[in-house]
Amino acid sequence: xxxxxxxxxxxxxxxxxxxxxxxxxxxxxxxxxxxxxxxxxxxxxxxxxxxxxxxxxxxxxxxxxxxxxxxxxxxxxxxxxxxxxxxxxxxxxxxxxxxxxxxxxxxxxxxxxxxxxxxxxxxxxxxxxxxxxxxxxxxxxxxxxxxxxxxxxxxxxxxxxxxxxxxxxxxxxxxxxxxxxxxxxxxxxxxxxxxxxxxxxxxxxxxxxxxxxxxxxxxxxxxxxxxxxxxxxxxxxxxxxxxxxxxxxxxxxxxxxxxxxxxxxxxxxxxxxxxxxxxxxxxxxxxxxxxxxxxxxxxxxxxxxxxxxxxxxxxxxxxxxxxx
Amino acid sequence: xxxxxxxxxxxxxxxxxxxxxxxxxxxxxxxxxxxxxxxxxxxxxxxxxxxxxxxxxxxxxxxxxxxxxxxxxxxxxxxxxxxxxxxxxxxxxxxxxxxxxxxxxxxxxxxxxxxxxxxxxxxxxxxxxxxxxxxxxxxxxxxxxxxxxxxxxxxxxxxxxxxxxxxxxxxxxxxxxxxxxxxxxxxxxxxxxxxxxxxxxxxxxxxxxxxxxxxxxxxxxxxxxxxxxxxxxxxxxxxxxxxxxxxxxxxxxxxxxxxxxxxxxxxxxxxxxxxxxxxxxxxxxxxxxxxxxxxxxxxxxxxxxxxxxxxxxxxxxxxxxxxx
Numbered sequence: 001x002x003x004x005x006x007x008x009x010x011x012x013x014x015x016x017x018x019x020x021x022x023x024x025x026x027x028x029x030x031x032x033x034x035x036x037x038x039x040x041x042x043x044x045x046x047x048x049x050x051x052x053x054x055x056x057x058x059x060x061x062x063x064x065x066x067x068x069x070x071x072x073x074x075x076x077x078x079x080x081x082x083x084x085x086x087x088x089x090x091x092x093x094x095x096x097x098x099x100x101x102x103x104x105x106x107x108x109x110x111x112x113x114x115x116x117x118x119x120x121x122x123x124x125x126x127x128x129x130x131x132x133x134x135x136x137x138x139x140x141x142x143x144x145x146x147x148x149x150x151x152x153x154x155x156x157x158x159x160x161x162x163x164x165x166x167x168x169x170x171x172x173x174x175x176x177x178x179x180x181x182x183x184x185x186x187x188x189x190x191x192x193x194x195x196x197x198x199x200x201x202x203x204x205x206x207x208x209x210x211x212x213x214x215x216x217x218x219x220x221x222x223x224x225x226x227x228x229x230x231x232x233x234x235x236x237x238x239x240x241x242x243x244x245x246x247x248x249x250x251x252x253x254x255x256x257x258x259x260x261x262x263x264x265x266x267x268x269x270x271x272x273x274x275x276x277x278x279x280x281x282x283x284x285x286x287x288x289x290x291x292x293x294x295x296x297x298x299x300x301x302x303x304x305x306x307x308x309x310x311x312x313x314x315x316x317x318x319x320x321x322x323x324x
Numbered sequence: 325x326x327x328x329x330x331x332x333x334x335x336x337x338x339x340x341x342x343x344x345x346x347x348x349x350x351x352x353x354x355x356x357x358x359x360x361x362x363x364x365x366x367x368x369x370x371x372x373x374x375x376x377x378x379x380x381x382x383x384x385x386x387x388x389x390x391x392x393x394x395x396x397x398x399x400x401x402x403x404x405x406x407x408x409x410x411x412x413x414x415x416x417x418x419x420x421x422x423x424x425x426x427x428x429x430x431x432x433x434x435x436x437x438x439x440x441x442x443x444x445x446x447x448x449x450x451x452x453x454x455x456x457x458x459x460x461x462x463x464x465x466x467x468x469x470x471x472x473x474x475x476x477x478x479x480x481x482x483x484x485x486x487x488x489x490x491x492x493x494x495x496x497x498x499x500x501x502x503x504x505x506x507x508x509x510x511x512x513x514x515x516x517x518x519x520x521x522x523x524x525x526x527x528x529x530x531x532x533x534x535x536x537x538x539x540x541x542x543x544x545x546x547x548x549x550x551x552x553x554x555x556x557x558x559x560x561x562x563x564x565x566x567x568x569x570x571x572x573x574x575x576x577x578x579x580x581x582x583x584x585x586x587x588x589x590x591x592x593x594x595x596x597x598x599x600x601x602x603x604x605x606x607x608x609x610x611x612x613x614x615x616x617x618x619x620x621x622x623x624x625x626x627x628x629x630x631x632x633x634x635x636x637x638x639x640x641x642x643x644x645x646x647x648x
Contacts, residue, residue, distance in 0.1 A: 004524070114648075155638070160645030196638060198601040199558050200328070226638075227594035227631030228601075231555040234523050270551035277522040277552075303627075307551030314479070314520060314550075321484030324438075 005242045007281040009045070010268060011219070012038055013245050014296065015066075016047040016081055017252025017265055019059045022300050028062045030299045032069045037292045038248060039073040042284040043268075045102070049080045051087035067094050067101070077102035085137055092141060105138035105145035106189075107131040107178060109170045112156035115193075119151075124173070131174055135181045145181075148174050149189035149221075153205055155196025162196070164208045171209065187217030187243065192232070195225025199235035206239040219243035222266045224250060224305065229266035230274055237280070246271045249293035250305035267306040269293050273313060287315050329566045331605040333369070334592060335543070336362055337569050338620065339390075340371040340405055341576025341589055343383045346624050352386045354623045356393045361616045362572060363397040366608040367592075369426070373404045375411035391418050391425070401426035409461055416465060429462035429469035430513075431455040431502060433494045436480035439517075443475075448497070455498055459505045472498050473513035473545075477529055479520025486520070488532045495533065511541030511567065516556070519549025523559035530563040543567035546590045548574060548629065553590035554598055561604070570595045573617035574629035591630040593617050597637060611639050 015035050019026055035048050048070060054061035067080060079102040082088045095101055108131070110116045113124055122130065138145050150171055155161050171188060178185050188209055206218055220236045222229050222244070233244055247265035269289040272282045286308070293309035339359050343350055359372050372394060378385035391404060403426040406412045419425055432455070434440045437448055446454065462469050474495055479485050495512060502509050512533055530542055544560045546553050546568070557568055571589035593613040596606045610632070617633035 156645070157641040158645060158648070160642050194641075195635065198598065200602040224631065225635045226597060227554055227591065228598055230551055231558045231598060234555045234558065267551065273550060274522065274552055274555060278524040307548065311519065311549045317481040318484050321480070321482060324482070 004237050004278060004280055005240060007242060007283075008237065008275045009243050010043065010272060010275075010282055010284065011045045011047070011243065011245045012043045012248060012268055013047045013265060014038070014247035014249065014251040014268065016050045016060075017247045018249075018296065018300065020050055020052075020057050021252055021264070022059055024301065026059070026299060028065045028069065031062070031066050034248075034292070034296055034299055035066070035070040037295055038289075039071065039076055041289045041292055042282070043076065043289075044283060045077040045079070047081060048078050051080055051082045051090040053086075064090070064094070067099060072100055079103070088137065088141075103143050104147060105135070105143045105183075106147040106149055107134060107145060107174050107183075108149040108151065109174050110151040110156075110193075111162040111166050111170055112152040112159040114158035115152050115156050118158065124170070128173060128177055132177055132181065135178065135183060139181070145178060145183035146186040147189060147219075148178060148185050148187075149191060149219075151191045151193040152196075153190040154192045154198075154201050155194060157194050164204050167205055168208055168212055172212075175213070185216065187219055188213065189219040189221055189245075191221035192223050193221075195223045195228075197222060197232045198228055199231050202232045202235040203239055206236055206241060210239065217243060219245065221245040223264060224266050225264070230270055233266060233271055234274060237275075244271060248289065248306075249296040249309055251296055251300070264305070267293075267308070269308045270306055273308050277314075287313050328561050328602060328604055329564060331566060331607075332561065332599045333567050334367065334596060334599075334606055334608065335369045335371070335567065335569045336367045336572060336592055337371045337589060338362070338572035338575040338592065340374045340384075341571045342573075342620065342624065344374055344376075344381050345576055345588070346383055348625065350383070350623060352389045352393065355386070355390050358572075358616070358620055358623055359390070359394040361619055362613075363395060363400055365613045365616055366606070367400065367613075368607060369401045369403070371405060372402050375404055375406045375414040377410075388414070388418070391423060396424055403427070412461065412465075427467050428471060429459070429467045429507075430471040430473055431458060431469060431498050431507075431509075432473040432475065433498050434475040434480075434517075435486040435490050435494055436476040436483040438482035439476050439480050442482065448494070452497060452501055456501055456505065459502065459507060463505070469502060469507035470510040471513060471543075472502060472509050472511075473515060473543075475515045475517045476520075477514040478516045478522075478525050479518060481518050488528050491529055492532055492536055496536075499537070509540065511543055512537065513543040513545055513569070515545035516547050517545075519547040519552075521546060521556045522552055523555050526556045526559040527563055530560055530565055534563065541567060543569065545569040547588060548590050549588070554594055557590055557595055558598060561599075568595060572613065572630075573620040573633055575620055575624070588629070591617075591632070593632045594630055597632050601638075611637050 049063040049066045050060045218241050246268040248268045250267035252264040272284040275282045297304045373387040373390045374384045570592040572592045574591035576588040596608040599606045621628045
């Protein structure tokens with residue numbers, strides 16, 4: 001299809017998203033096992049851990065051990081999440097010890113001030129000031145600030161549907177700050193934090209962002225909360241989006257759907273399958289990734305939300321049909 | 325979005341698909357309970373039972389009782405499936421007794437002769453002859469033959485990917501027969517019997533069928549085997565398709581994914597949610613349908629594959645946001 005990109009980049013967030021939400025303690029060795037298996041699938045970029053307070057996120061109490069322990073495969077960008085300076089300092093400490101992490105700075109806002117207040121106890125004015133402080137810290141540490149993200153970009157449980165104009169206004173605010181401070185932002189990440197997006201709203205928001213900042217890349221961070229995740233990704237691709245966050249096996253969902261399998265982040269292997277079946281290159285060996293998704297299910301010890309991992313790809317059937 | 329239809333018609337097949345595949349015996353009263361609940365959701369067309377051999381499909385041993393027992397809600401088309409003359413005669417018997425079923429005739433083919441042979445022990449020549457006999461029987465019973473369907477229209481586990489030209493050729497064959505015999509076919513149903521479709525192939529096949537027979541409606545019978553069902557439906561809508569088959573809660577899946585929830589037919593409430601969120605009218609009260617999906621889960625006694633039924637719609641959050 002001529003309106004689709006020829007290549008899509010998938011950013012794997014399964015380990016970070018998954019292990020922060022799972023209830024049971026998961027052995028450090030098994031976390032490392034998952035990361036090492038993901039490294040063998042052709043993924044280019046993997047978020048391996050979260051440097052957050054172990055009190056707030058007990059699942060990442062062993063983040064230091066995980067970061068030290070996984071095998072670095074050449075060519076893959078491994079990175080970690082931090083939410084404050086303390087977390088960043090932990091990442092920097094690992095870098096000094098030769099961790100070889102992909103370090104980049106990100107500034108962020110939300111399209112809902114109510115959500116921002118509930119989540120971080122800030123208003124927009126406070127947030128701009130705090131993002132400015134963040135940029136200073138990145139600059140002091142020679143970390144390039146390349147990413148601007150906006151949460152609840154498609155809707156918010158507190159404020160309801162989000163106006164496209166709000167997304168533009170809030171992004172403009174932090175992008176102006178970044179410019180003022182001399183950062184070369186490369187791309188904007190639009191996050192459907194609460195599962196409000198649909199293909200039409202994806203097209204509206206992506207279209208408006210692209211029109212306003214044609215020079216910036218766009219990343220979509222989609223959730224599959226209400227079953228529209230893959231359709232939303234497809235709509236994004238139709239708008240030329242080539243960067244997606246996702247999680248193997250759909251790791252990282254909400255605990256309320258524990259039995260059925262948590263429907264959280266868009267599932268990496270389903271997304272890669274969507275691309276590859278349409279002739280869009282991802283660099284991923286989808287069959288291998290299905291095996292890793294099954295491993296993830298074994299590690300967390302309950303069913304996960306991915307579809308392909310339960311049904312299998314079409315590779316075997318294609319090969320058998322060709323041979324017949 | 326100007327490229328999408330303003331209204332979509334959803335044909336509910338959950339009862340028929342679901343109860344034919346579930347292992348345990350399900351009480352007739354509970355089957356009727358599900359149908360009656362579906363009747364209250366705004367659905368226009370519900371397939372309530374299958375008149376097939378109880379030996380082949382033990383789950384429908386009580387089809388006669390179900391058809392007698394459910395409450396007819398005015399304005400809804402209730403219909404039943406039959407696969408041969410014996411089944412049709414059972415449906416006709418109920419009609420004579422005042423069942424008020426929506427009786428229409430359908431002719432069918434497949435895009436894979438191997439599948440046809442394995443499924444029905446026929447080749448294409450045999451099939452045309454048999455479809456002709458079917459038409460005769462319909463005509464003798466004053467049943468309008470309005471539908472032509474093609475299975476494995478997007479791929480087949482035995483033959484692999486299906487060429488668009490094959491779909492056109494096989495449809496042309498049975499449509500010519502229908503014309504010859506004086507039937508006014510109204511629409512073509514394209515079935516992704518084995519879960520091979522992707523949004524690009526949906527667009528290719530739908531586009532080719534529309535170009536060849538612009539006067540015919542198109543129905544998509546999609547499966548969600550590999551997680552692309554909703555994206556495929558969206559691609560169909562982008563091509564102007566306004567008729568979809570689906571199953572409440574995703575009933576009717578394959579038993580291999582029993583624990584996770586069977587990923588079979590596209591899930592009705594997820595599909596209706598996709599439409600309504602984009603401003604496409606379905607006539608369905610999605611919140612009510614979510615409750616029916618939860619009832620379906622209770623009736624079958626294991627988790628089902630629907631997403632929205634586990635996460636909930638956005639109605640409550642929207643109302644709360646408005647009130648705040």
